[in-house]
Amino acid sequence: MFDALDMGASGLLAQRTRLDTIAANIANANTTHDASGRVNPYRRRFVVFAPGHPNKPGSPGVRVADVRTDASPLPKRFEPGHPDADAQGYVSYPNVDLSIEYVNALEASRAYEANVSMMEVSKAMINASLRLIA
Amino acid sequence: MFVDRLLNQGNAPLLEQMLRFTAARHRLIAENVVNVDTPEYRQKDLSVEKFQAMLRSRVERRRDAGDGADVRPFDGLEAEIETPKSGLLFHDGNNRSMEQLMADQAKNAMMHNLAVELLRKQFQAMELALKERVS
């Protein structure tokens, strides 16, 4: 029954990675330049989960299989005076919708809590079994 | 031979099988909880009703055999993992139900603790009989 704790740990890690990605999305919700200074709006990122423990292949658990970039179209706003405006006067902004990110963050934290409670129950069951000898 | 019989009398083997079952089921429920957001993952479960039906048939077999019963009537119980078709199928191919998982987990943990307590009581009574003194 000890691998229930390993599984819980992998779940916690996966959900935290997801929350980190969401935090990066929210932080960069209005970033129109990339790291080298060119006009390259930030694109939303999301994680893809897959079954299987990250450190022990073949053991049950969950792992982050991929961190993909969202390829949906970037919203454009008409701001002719903006330094980043293109030829028609539109500025491309990141495709990050804050309400979607907030809801995803809520779901990730709920899954995190579920994992924590599951690990608590595992510990309680193992302790109860130990009391057979005591 | 008779020590084996002594240690396996009463409900000890029944409760041991119950503990094996609750531990295995807990592993499955843990895997389900951890994979609650994994796309294309189908929830796995061990059927409680089937396990109890298997136990019931072994109990009746033991009772009918009387004193000539084999010493370990509950060995060889196997349960298979099933993928229940219940629950909504979400867009990512996962048929999760967090509420059902939490309820199942709590009930399973309580069954486990109950079996542990009953087994402990049985062993304690045997130890008491061996000691021949009440305290």
Place this chain on the structure above:
Amino acid sequence: MINGVNNNLGIGIGGVGGGKTSGPTSGASFADTLKNSIQEVSRLQQDASKAVEDLATGKTEDVTGVMTAMEKSDLAFKTLLAIRAKLMDAYEEIKNISV
């Protein structure tokens, strides 16, 4: 478990019962009372065992009933054990009376 106790108490009953048959008997003899008590304890233990079986196989969901039955059988067993201990001590004392 109950057979082990029965065997031990059998010595006690035999010893006490043997002494009693020579004296005046009033109603049920002590040996009979003791035998009935052992049967009652055995019955309580079988009830508890059956209750646990029912709970494990899913025939009942009455956890409190099972726990009460277990506790009753446990206390009955401990009572019987205490009585046996007292009987054995009394027997030892009688045995050590120097004539």
